[in-house]
Amino acid sequence: MKGTALWIALKSLRQHALSTCIAATSIALAGGLLMAVWILRSEAENTFARSTGGFDAVLGARGSQLQLVLNSIFHLEASPGTIPGDTALLLRRNPMVGRAIGRAIPIAVGDNYKGYRLVGTVKEMFEEHEYADGRKFKVLGRGALFDDDQKQALAGSFAAEKLGLKVGDTFQPYHGLTYVEESQHEDLYTVTGILEQSGTPADKVIWIPLKGIQNMDGHREETRGDISALLIKLKSKTAVAMLDPMFNRQGKDYTFAQIIPVMSRFFQKFGWFEKVLELVAYMVALSAAGSILAILYNSMHEKRREIAILRSLGARRGTLVMIVLFQSMGIAVAGIGLAFVFFSGVALVAAGIVRNETGVVLDLFTYHEVFIWVPIGMLLLGFFSGLIPAAKAYQTEVSRNLTPTT
Amino acid sequence: MERGDKVVIHGESGSGKTTFLHLIAGILSADSGSIKLGGKELLNMPQSARDRLRATSIGYIFQTFNLLQGFTCLENVLLGMSFGHGIDDARARQLLTVVGLENRLNHYPRQLSVGQQQRVALARALANRPKLVLADEPTGNLDPANSRAAIELLQELCDADGAGLLVVSHDMKVMDSFSSKVSWAKLNRVTGEMK
Numbered sequence: 001m002k003g004t005a006l007w008i009a010l011k012s013l014r015q016h017a018l019s020t021c022i023a024a025t026s027i028a029l030a031g032g033l034l035m036a037v038w039i040l041r042s043e044a045e046n047t048f049a050r051s052t053g054g055f056d057a058v059l060g061a062r063g064s065q066l067q068l069v070l071n072s073i074f075h076l077e078a079s080p081g082t083i084p085g086d087t088a089l090l091l092r093r094n095p096m097v098g099r100a101i102g103r104a105i106p107i108a109v110g111d112n113y114k115g116y117r118l119v120g121t122v123k124e125m126f127e128e129h130e131y132a133d134g135r136k137f138k139v140l141g142r143g144a145l146f147d148d149d150q151k152q153a154l155a156g157s158f159a160a161e162k163l164g165l166k167v168g169d170t171f172q173p174y175h176g177l178t179y180v181e182e183s184q185h186e187d188l189y190t191v192t193g194i195l196e197q198s199g200t201p202a203d204k205v206i207w208i209p210l211k212g213i214q215n216m217d218g219h220r221e222e223t224r225g226d227i228s229a230l231l232i233k234l235k236s237k238t239a240v241a242m243l244d245p246m247f248n249r250q251g252k253d254y255t256f257a258q259i260i261p262v263m264s265r266f267f268q269k270f271g272w273f274e275k276v277l278e279l280v281a282y283m284v285a286l287s288a289a290g291s292i293l294a295i296l297y298n299s300m301h302e303k304r305r306e307i308a309i310l311r312s313l314g315a316r317r318g319t320l321v322m323i324v325l326f327q328s329m330g331i332a333v334a335g336i337g338l339a340f341v342f343f344s345g346v347a348l349v350a351a352g353i354v355r356n357e358t359g360v361v362l363d364l365f366t367y368h369e370v371f372i373w374v375p376i377g378m379l380l381l382g383f384f385s386g387l388i389p390a391a392k393a394y395q396t397e398v399s400r401n402l403t404p405t406t
Numbered sequence: 407m408e409r410g411d412k413v414v415i416h417g418e419s420g421s422g423k424t425t426f427l428h429l430i431a432g433i434l435s436a437d438s439g440s441i442k443l444g445g446k447e448l449l450n451m452p453q454s455a456r457d458r459l460r461a462t463s464i465g466y467i468f469q470t471f472n473l474l475q476g477f478t479c480l481e482n483v484l485l486g487m488s489f490g491h492g493i494d495d496a497r498a499r500q501l502l503t504v505v506g507l508e509n510r511l512n513h514y515p516r517q518l519s520v521g522q523q524q525r526v527a528l529a530r531a532l533a534n535r536p537k538l539v540l541a542d543e544p545t546g547n548l549d550p551a552n553s554r555a556a557i558e559l560l561q562e563l564c565d566a567d568g569a570g571l572l573v574v575s576h577d578m579k580v581m582d583s584f585s586s587k588v589s590w591a592k593l594n595r596v597t598g599e600m601k
Contacts, residue, residue, distance in 0.1 A: 003488075305472075312460070317454075
């Protein structure tokens, strides 16, 4: 009997294809939106927390920790200021600090090429440093690293792709972090290599020697030796307990920012926005349930005769209930399929935006428990939406709704 | 009625003949009295058992045919089977062939003439090899030529399966086709029993 009920339910859904599609689409919007909100939030938080470029902390000018991390690691925001270029040397000379720091790589920012940042650094960043466990930056094909004393550049994969840069190309940087056509420097840089994609913010910048930024024409003489920040790899995470109070409480010249906690606090600030989106998704889900209920309930009214005919053929009341529930859950199943399509669309667009803005590659299609419980929730929604119409079908009076009396 | 009997009940419109058929089919519950089908008393039978009995032992033909519009001819017949002894595709096709619709198997009711729709209804009523076929004004929507053909076909189909046939009609031509006639006016004294 279940097979018959399913057959009739599917036929009926096909017969009312337009209403079925509308109901399935509305439930899909809710499911897709919920999945997108949860996956984007958790994946963005996890990915940004992982995208530390292989560093534990940043030391920069006194100011906001978040601004320092966003500027130094994610190449977003303005630089909070500069610190002396010999800071790394001074740190190493301090016996306690020197022992805690495994690697300290200076970076300097302040110029761009057509909107893509130029970041000055040292070759150690590419030769020695691992941006993830066991993974170093690689130069593609016949390219090579820049020479510290030459006006040479190494383009991140995303920046190279967007700017159409290739080995041997030359370009003149623009002053500042925002592209203003009139502010072009005289200096001419040659691209010596393109970096292999790393899925980190390093992909969206053009790397040049530290001295390149410091000595760029037009930069102030008195700050030529300064750097924007020191990217620090700690020997032991416990060193934070010593470095944090040393720079942030006792000292007044520097800001020490531990990357992961700063980013976690940053994402917590968006908690309210996530809640709003969740609320919107729940409201859409509620209205979707309402639309399933209304569509089925109205169709029960229109189908009183059809129901009576089925009963006259021997269909039991339970079979009719099954038919209606199969219909409501069939709409939910179609909605689940559409929800994944909707989610995929949102995820692709969102991942593209995040990559454009930060260079971070979000992998939004790996397994997440939300892919299980959202469809289960949608099925339950379909089931409960079908209960009232099913009860109406159950109660349909057969004799009165059959052929008129002779 | 004995097995295979064919009876026509005639009476005025609105006098309760359809209600009577609904009671026999177990669609309605009688307040009192006794209705037996194949020796089984319907009156005290639970609804689900009456549904089962209707699905397996009774074929019902309506004046307005009551075909399901979203289902093809073949599917309408299969649907009749699905609640009874189960789907038998070969028999459904054979019945539709017998009623002359072998080329209309995948047509929807709206694509058929009134006479063709009636023939689908006949095939559906016989699909489960019922013991009794109830026909409520089966020719009410047919022209005289189609009426005669439909009644003859109905009787043939019932004969082939050994099914009893109980027709209610106020059409004199239909009544002429039956040797056993019961006046509705006298029926309140009749106890119908199918053996």
